[in-house]
Amino acid sequence: MKIVVRVELITDWGDVNTIEVGRIDRPSQTLDPKSVGLLLADGKQLLHNLQQAVIPAQADDICCLRWICRRCHQWTALKDYRRRKVDTVFGTxxxxxxxxxxxxxxxxxxxxxxxxxxxxxxxxxxxxxxxxLQAKLAAQMTYRRVVEIMREFLPVSEKINHVTVRNRTLRVGTRIDAIELPGAQPRNPTTEWTLAIDGGFVRGKGKAETRNQELRNSHRTSCRAGEEAARLRVCAKRVAGSDRTARFDCPDARRDLSPTTLGNHRRCQRDPKHLSPAPV
Structure with missing residues (x-):
């Protein structure tokens, strides 16, 4: 059996364009349990190919409308073309x-x-x-895990990484914070704060080193969008296999940890004992 998927793109003025978005082979003589029906990889490829056909067609339709001057209704001159990219749920x-x-x-x-x-x-x-979608998933798991889940089930670009997910999630949060609900009382930035908690895991450097350490970092910011108040950072260090946990304030943790940030569960390559004002 051969499956051929074709779509017809019909413009607002009646032009029809038929495009083949996928072709799948399912020989009946070699049918096995793994080839019954459509696979996840087949669906991802079909959706990606369909998206590759729909967005350029939409861009061409908008260009046809914008090439006409709105004042004199004459066609404007075309210089050349450039390549642009847009990220979607079904790929770039x-x-x-x-x-x-x-x-x-x-x-x-x-x-x-x-x-x-x-x-x-x-x-x-x-x-x-x-x-x-990225902001919703990032609220439930780490940024790196979001990238892994999206690559598993969606035909997203391979260039997507945790930094992109983090930046887009923060922009979504900024827009949500800027929304003023009707009848809502304004928040006081001096009494209401946002607390963010993150952590990391530090492994021993030497082969004979069996002591692993877990670090947790938290910082407090103002609740007002776009405003960043004085930060209170608290770091915690716990030795693996032990219930003993030492906590200490680290006002300049951002400066000390800038080369190896603990955010998003990265491994800290510096010795965390230098951050503590007292032996732990």
């Missing part, structure tokens, strides 16, 4: 972005400007659905 899509010459009837007169049709709609070069 590359498409052509035109560079047009502005019309003579409106400023800037005869100026060559780069025009991306999807930039006003997707200004962050990532769809809102992707940002919301």
């Amino acid at each position: 899509v590359s498409f052509r972005s035109p560079r047009v010459v502005s019309c003579a009837c409106e400023p800037p007169w005869y100026s060559e400007t780069a025009f991306c049709p999807l930039w006003p709609i997707v200004p962050e070069w990532a769809t809102p659905e992707l940002s919301a």
Whole structure:
């Protein structure tokens, strides 16, 4: 059996374009339990190919509407094309972005400007659905685990990493904090704080070193969006296999740990004993 998946893209003015998005072979003579129905890899590839066809078609439709001057209704001159990329739930899509010459009837007169049709709609070069999904998963697990889960079940780009997930999650949180609910009382930044807790694991350097250490780091920031108050950082060190835990304040933990940040469960390559003001 051969499965051929084709789609028809119909524009608002009636143009029809048929595209083949996938072809799957399922020979009946060699059928086994692993080849019954569609596999997860088949679905990921089909959705990725379909997304590769839909977004460029949408970009071309928007370009056709924007190439006409809104004042004199004349076609504007086309300079050339450039490649743009947008991240979606079904992978990263590359498409052509035109560079047009502005019309003579409106400023800037005869100026060559780069025009991306999807930039006003997707200004962050990532769809809102992707940002919301990453923020939702990041609220329940670590950033690196989010990347692993998305690579397992979705046809996302291989270039996606935990830093991208973290930055998008923080932007989503900033937008949520900036929303003023009707009837809500303003929060006092001097009495209300946000506490973030993170941790890391430090292994012994030598082969004979069997003592492993677990570090936990917490910092406190103001609840107001865009405002960062005085930070209170607390570090905790615990030796593996022991219930003894030592806690100590580290006001300059950001400076000391900047080369090897503990955030997102990275391994700290520095000796944590230097951060403690007293033996632990």
